[in-house]
Amino acid sequence: MAIKSDISESRTPADIVKTLRSGIGPVSEEVIEEIQARIPEYARPSDEIYIKVVRMAVEQAIEGFLDRIESPDAPWDPEPFRMIGKGEAAEGRNLEPLQAAMRLGARVGWRRLTELAGPLGLSPQSLYDLGETIFVYLDQLADAAAEGFEEARAHAAGEMERRRGRLLDLLLSRPPASPDAIADLAKAAAWRLPRTVACVALDDQHGACRMPPLPPDVLTGPGRALPCLLVPDPAGPGQAQALEHALRGHRAAIGPAVPLAAAATSLRWAGEALDLSRRGVLPRGLLRCEDHLATLVVFKDEELVSALAEVRLAPLAHLRPNQQDRLAETLLAWLRHGRGAGEVAAKLHVHPQTVRYRLRQLEELYGDQLADPDIRFELEIALRARQAVMSGR
Template identity: 90%
Template sequence: MAIRSDVSESRIPAEIVRTLRSGIGRVCDEVIEEIRTRIPEYARPSDEIYVKVVRTAVEQAIDGFLDRLEDPGAPWDPEPFRMLGKGEAAEGRNLEPLQAAMRLGARVGWRRLTELAGPLGLSPQCLYGLGDAIFVYLDQLADAAAEGFEYARAHEAGEMERRRSRLLDLLLSRPPAGQEAIADLAKAAGWRLPRTVACVALDEQHGARRLPPLPPDVLTGHQRPAPCLLVPDPAGPGQAQTLEHALRGHHAAIGPAVPLTSAATSLRWAGEALELSRRGVLPRGLLRCEDHMATLVVFKDEELVSALAEVRLAPLAHLRPTQQDRLAETLLAWLRHGRGAGEVAAKLHVHPQTVRYRLRQLEELYGDQLTDPDIRFELEIALRARQAVLAR
């Protein structure tokens, strides 16, 4: 970049530039004193390394400006000022202190030029051009610093995201990773170790869809073969509502809350619930495993459940399908909601006399089996599984 034409067309004599350059030390001291006095972030008189960095930056800025007065068309290396922006990002600040320091430096430089204008014989036109050039140069320094700042922030965010991704892999590994390794990586990723977590399995077809902003402590695994989230302290204030809002419209399953070291277990249950939802056993949309634990247990070993159903539902096998459905529905309601005909009738929305008739049929088919608590338990498992399959 070249300084604007009003300066380049009125080249500053080399001897004047040499005179200005000879006063760099004093101008540099003035600029540094102004910065340390007015900008608290840079007031570190006891930090020798920091003082040296500030002085070097100021000297480079002034020296670079004078170089460009000597040769406005010379190439300019913005890298030192990009490094300043990167340094601000590393310090955890925004760019306002650095920009304020640059403005202070420009004002000090302009003040010194006006003081020297007479002794140096600078014409008003030349002086105005120099003032304009100072602020053009200031904009270029600020642009370079902003570029470095944004680069550093993006790099930092990318590195932090990679650390959090590795942390998620570690938490979901089987067997579980060591607590010390988890703690070290969590610290590097800026993630507070929670007491409990819940994992969310996301439908693969929609896992990469953009979710609304999630709390910063939620670990995201959108790029995993099976997309997922890990939510710390799921029972914490507002966590459930925040998660439900973020997942609204998505096909997902929220696993049970478990200790941190059992995160993989929560994800496994969430994945199984999501698969049952795909098959139609559980409803589509957003599922909570805690609301469907019985179904998840029943379908954990479908072959075993089928074998159990074949034995326990054998007394119904010879009936017509419609009769099987009515009696199975009545028996399940009786097992789940009590043995009173009125209570069962209310659950099924039929007349109590209808329930009494069906119960007499069931007593004839099952006999004393209905008084055995173990058989009643097995019957409920078989009937729940049958109900889920028919609901597909």
């Protein structure tokens, strides 16, 4: 704000500024003393470098205010106070101490102006205009500092995110990176090394994987070929519930908990589970690999499983599709739940006599093979794979 013309009735703004500049030193000292006495964050009497920085900031603020009085229309450079805001961010503080210091400095400056009003020949209106200029200028300083502060915070957050991205790449690399390299990057990324981790594979069918809100220690990789998360200490208190809450509504697969060095293995299993979910073999939504290990093992080598099924299910091949389905379902229930017709009937929700009839058919088709434990084991694998494929259609 420009100082109104009634100042010039006695003295010009240049004369006033000249007088005020001669007193910058004592005013700066008074401001610094007040700041250090009242704001604990700036009380570092033994830190000469820090005191020098504070003095420089105070003097720049006072000089800038006097320049504003002398040349109201001159362009103002906010960069020094943007740098001060960046410094506050680097110190790990919020802006409250700086804003309090600015207000305190403004009060000291206003107090000194009122004391000098008589010797300077300032009318009440001129004093009012100077006071208003102080507080407009204070707002500008605060805005510049806030801009620098936010810029520094954004840059620091971006750099930390980049470090965590590189850490995730390192943890998922094959062959595994050295423990020393991982430890160094984890320290730079402010990430505590956990004993175990679990990886989460996220569905990205539309090419724009959106990360759910997550705890700060979860590493995220939305831009990877398989978008994923790396969750530290997944068995820790409340971790499972927090993860399930965060992933609610997402199609994702949570890999098994493994040692940190085996993170890539957890992600591989999670990716395979997610693929089976897309194909309909496993349910949609949020999956835990630990709940579907048998299916994952069966589908680990589908060509081999298909070859096994072709051999072990050959006795059913000549039957009509409906017959194949009924006998395959009955045989799998018999293998999984016991050899009593009543127990199998309860699992299939059919009459025990129906089960006995089907079992007689199976005995005719398979003969002595059903007495061989190795063949029964292979039959269960083949039938589980067939069941998973049929349920996915």
